[in-house]
Amino acid sequence: MKRVGLKDVAAEAGVSVTTVSHILNNVQGKRINAETRRLVLEVAEHLGYQPNDLARGLRLRRSNTVGFVSDEIATTPHAGQIIRGAQEAAAQNGLMLLMLNTGNDRDLEDKEIALLLRHQVDGVLYASMYHRVVEVPQRLASVPTVLLDARSDDPAVPSVVPDEEQGGRTATRELLAHGHRRIGFVNNIDDIPASRGRLAGYRGELAEAGIDFDPSLVVTEDSVAAGGYRGSRTLLGLDDPPTALFCFNDRMAMGAYRAASEAGLAIPADLSVIGFDNQELISENLFPALTTVALPHYEMGARAIFHLQQVIDRAEPLGAAVHEVLHCPLISRDSVARPRT
Amino acid sequence: MKRVGLKDVAAEAGVSVTTVSHILNNVQGKRINAETRRLVLEVAEHLGYQPNDLARGLRLRRSNTVGFVSDEIATTPHAGQIIRGAQEAAAQNGLMLLMLNTGNDRDLEDKEIALLLRHQVDGVLYASMYHRVVEVPQRLASVPTVLLDARSDDPAVPSVVPDEEQGGRTATRELLAHGHRRIGFVNNIDDIPASRGRLAGYRGELAEAGIDFDPSLVVTEDSVAAGGYRGSRTLLGLDDPPTALFCFNDRMAMGAYRAASEAGLAIPADLSVIGFDNQELISENLFPALTTVALPHYEMGARAIFHLQQVIDRAEPLGAAVHEVLHCPLISRDSVARPRT
Structure with a gap:
C-alpha cells in the first residue's frame, strides 16, 4: 500500500530526485533532455506515481480545500442538496469540501473550526440548515467566509439566501391565478426570516390583486403536520372558510390534507x-401530489462556492460584500384547481 | 488575512526560524533556553500562530483526512445521519472528512477518487445510499477502504450494513405480539438485499410463531407511496384480508394509510x-404517527470510521476483513394495536 514518491521514480529511472521533481512538477526554465523527460514520465506512469497535493499546497499556500461548517446537517433532508450543490461547484474549481457539523454547540464549533484552520482551508462555507441570522464565529475572521442559507448582522460577510418574499408571492399568485379569492395562510409560529418573508409575499400579492387583507385568514402554528392540521381546522371552521390554503411548509400541508379529509x-x-420547501419525500408521496414552492438548495450551495472563490481570488476582504437572494420556483403538481362556484 | 508563519514568529521574537520550529513542533533532544521557549510561545500566541497540518501531514505521511465517497448523497434524507455519524467518529480520531459525490457516474467517480488520492487521504469510506452490492473502484485498491451500507463481491473489503433480516423479524414480531395472525407484507419489487432480507425475516418470524406462510399475503410494488397504496388495496381486497400490514418502507406505509382511509x-x-426506515419526515408527520423499524444510519457511519481507523493503524491489508451487520431497532409510535375480535 506504500505510496510511490519522487524518490522511487528517480531510482527506477536512474536520474536524480531533483530532475524528477522538475519534470513532474513542470518547473519552468530548466534545461531537461527530451529523452530523460520521456523516460521519467513513462516510469512515473508505470509505477503509478500520484502528485502529492499536500506538498503542492504547501508551496502555493493553497490547500484547495474548503471547509463546510453547518449547524445541524442531520436534522433536515435538505442537507443533501445543499452539499451536492456546493460539492459539484467546488469540484469544478478544483476544490474539495471538508465537512464539519457542530450540532449548534459553540464550544465544539470553536474547536472544530480551529482544526479546519490548521488544515489550511482556503475558505469556509458557514451553512445554516434553515434561513436565519447567525453570529459568525470569531475564528472565521482570518479566512474567507461565505454564509449559506444564513445572514449575519455583520454586512461584511457575503451571504446566499432564498427569496422568501418572492416565494410567498409565487404561492399566492398560483392560487389567485386559479380564481381563488379567499386564501388562508397557515404560517409558522416561529419569528424567522421565512415566516416573515412568506407572509409579506402573501400580503403583497393579495394587495396587488386588489384583495383586502383579512387577518382571520392567517393562523400561526408549529411548523409540523400536527400544527398544519390545527391551523387548517381553524380556517376550515370559519363561517366563510377559504377555498385554498397556502401552508408555510410541506409538513404543515400534510396536516392540511388530514384536516380536509376529516x-x-x-x-x-x-x-x-x-x-413550501418541496421536501419530495412528502410532496411526491402525498395524494394528490402536492404543488409547492421549492427552496433552491442546490443553487444556494453552488452560488456560495462561487462567491467564496471570488473572495479567495481577491485575497482581500471585500469593500461591499455580496448578498445574493435566490429565486424560489413553483413546483406544480396536483393539489391546486379552480374553486367550485 | 495573511497566515502567521514560523518566519513571522522568529522575526518578532528575534530568534532563528529553526529555533522556533524546534519549540513549536516540540522537537525532542534540542537544548533550548527556557526563557527563549517562553518568549517564542508567547509571541506565537500573541501573533495568532496556527500549526500547519499540511506540513505536519507531509512529515508524518498522514493527512488526517478521510474521503467520504458516495453515489447519490442527495436523493435520500438518510444522508445527513450517515454523514453525521461518520463525522463525529472521525472528529474523535482527529480525522476530517473530505466529501465526494459521484452521482453514480463511473467516469466522474474515477476522476474524483484520483483527486482524493492526490490529497493523500489516509483512507476512504465508500458509501451507498441504500444497502446494495457495489463494485469497488479499482483506484481504491491503493488506500484503506471500508464500505458503508454496501457490500462488495470482494470479501477483502470491510463493510458495515444494516441487519435487514433481523429488522423484518422485529417488525413482524411486533405485530404478532399484539395478537395479529394474518399479517400482510407490502414488499419492494426491486431484488435488493433489503427486500430479500426483510422477507426472510417476515417468513422466519411467522414460522417461529407456528403460522404457515401464505403467499397471497405478500405483494411487491414500487417502493413509493403509490406502490404502497396499490399493494395495500390488493391485500385489503382479499376475501380474508390481513388485520395488519408490514410495509417495506415508510413511503409505502404512507400509501397504506391512504388505502385504509378509502x-x-x-x-x-x-x-x-x-x-421501515424511520424517515422521520414521514413517520412523525403521519396521523397516527407511524410505528417503524429504524435503519441505524448514524451508527453505520460511526462504525465504518472505527473499522477504517483499524485498517489504517494496521497499515496492512486485513487477512480476514470485518463485515459488521448492525441491529435495526423498533421505533414504537401509534399505528399498531390489537386486532378487533
Missing part, C-alpha cells in the same frame, strides 16, 4: 392546497 | 401498520 373535502376539487 | 378502516383500531 371535513369531507376533496383536494383539489373542494380545497386547493399549496406547500 | 376502505373506511381506522388505523390502528381496524388495521395495524408498521413501516
Whole structure:
C-alpha cells in the first residue's frame, strides 16, 4: 500500500530526485533532455506515481480545500442538496469540501473550526440548515467566509439566501391565478426570516390583486403536520372558510390534507392546497401530489462556492460584500384547481 | 488575512526560524533556553500562530483526512445521519472528512477518487445510499477502504450494513405480539438485499410463531407511496384480508394509510401498520404517527470510521476483513394495536 514518491521514480529511472521533481512538477526554465523527460514520465506512469497535493499546497499556500461548517446537517433532508450543490461547484474549481457539523454547540464549533484552520482551508462555507441570522464565529475572521442559507448582522460577510418574499408571492399568485379569492395562510409560529418573508409575499400579492387583507385568514402554528392540521381546522371552521390554503411548509400541508379529509373535502376539487420547501419525500408521496414552492438548495450551495472563490481570488476582504437572494420556483403538481362556484 | 508563519514568529521574537520550529513542533533532544521557549510561545500566541497540518501531514505521511465517497448523497434524507455519524467518529480520531459525490457516474467517480488520492487521504469510506452490492473502484485498491451500507463481491473489503433480516423479524414480531395472525407484507419489487432480507425475516418470524406462510399475503410494488397504496388495496381486497400490514418502507406505509382511509378502516383500531426506515419526515408527520423499524444510519457511519481507523493503524491489508451487520431497532409510535375480535 506504500505510496510511490519522487524518490522511487528517480531510482527506477536512474536520474536524480531533483530532475524528477522538475519534470513532474513542470518547473519552468530548466534545461531537461527530451529523452530523460520521456523516460521519467513513462516510469512515473508505470509505477503509478500520484502528485502529492499536500506538498503542492504547501508551496502555493493553497490547500484547495474548503471547509463546510453547518449547524445541524442531520436534522433536515435538505442537507443533501445543499452539499451536492456546493460539492459539484467546488469540484469544478478544483476544490474539495471538508465537512464539519457542530450540532449548534459553540464550544465544539470553536474547536472544530480551529482544526479546519490548521488544515489550511482556503475558505469556509458557514451553512445554516434553515434561513436565519447567525453570529459568525470569531475564528472565521482570518479566512474567507461565505454564509449559506444564513445572514449575519455583520454586512461584511457575503451571504446566499432564498427569496422568501418572492416565494410567498409565487404561492399566492398560483392560487389567485386559479380564481381563488379567499386564501388562508397557515404560517409558522416561529419569528424567522421565512415566516416573515412568506407572509409579506402573501400580503403583497393579495394587495396587488386588489384583495383586502383579512387577518382571520392567517393562523400561526408549529411548523409540523400536527400544527398544519390545527391551523387548517381553524380556517376550515370559519363561517366563510377559504377555498385554498397556502401552508408555510410541506409538513404543515400534510396536516392540511388530514384536516380536509376529516371535513369531507376533496383536494383539489373542494380545497386547493399549496406547500413550501418541496421536501419530495412528502410532496411526491402525498395524494394528490402536492404543488409547492421549492427552496433552491442546490443553487444556494453552488452560488456560495462561487462567491467564496471570488473572495479567495481577491485575497482581500471585500469593500461591499455580496448578498445574493435566490429565486424560489413553483413546483406544480396536483393539489391546486379552480374553486367550485 | 495573511497566515502567521514560523518566519513571522522568529522575526518578532528575534530568534532563528529553526529555533522556533524546534519549540513549536516540540522537537525532542534540542537544548533550548527556557526563557527563549517562553518568549517564542508567547509571541506565537500573541501573533495568532496556527500549526500547519499540511506540513505536519507531509512529515508524518498522514493527512488526517478521510474521503467520504458516495453515489447519490442527495436523493435520500438518510444522508445527513450517515454523514453525521461518520463525522463525529472521525472528529474523535482527529480525522476530517473530505466529501465526494459521484452521482453514480463511473467516469466522474474515477476522476474524483484520483483527486482524493492526490490529497493523500489516509483512507476512504465508500458509501451507498441504500444497502446494495457495489463494485469497488479499482483506484481504491491503493488506500484503506471500508464500505458503508454496501457490500462488495470482494470479501477483502470491510463493510458495515444494516441487519435487514433481523429488522423484518422485529417488525413482524411486533405485530404478532399484539395478537395479529394474518399479517400482510407490502414488499419492494426491486431484488435488493433489503427486500430479500426483510422477507426472510417476515417468513422466519411467522414460522417461529407456528403460522404457515401464505403467499397471497405478500405483494411487491414500487417502493413509493403509490406502490404502497396499490399493494395495500390488493391485500385489503382479499376475501380474508390481513388485520395488519408490514410495509417495506415508510413511503409505502404512507400509501397504506391512504388505502385504509378509502376502505373506511381506522388505523390502528381496524388495521395495524408498521413501516421501515424511520424517515422521520414521514413517520412523525403521519396521523397516527407511524410505528417503524429504524435503519441505524448514524451508527453505520460511526462504525465504518472505527473499522477504517483499524485498517489504517494496521497499515496492512486485513487477512480476514470485518463485515459488521448492525441491529435495526423498533421505533414504537401509534399505528399498531390489537386486532378487533
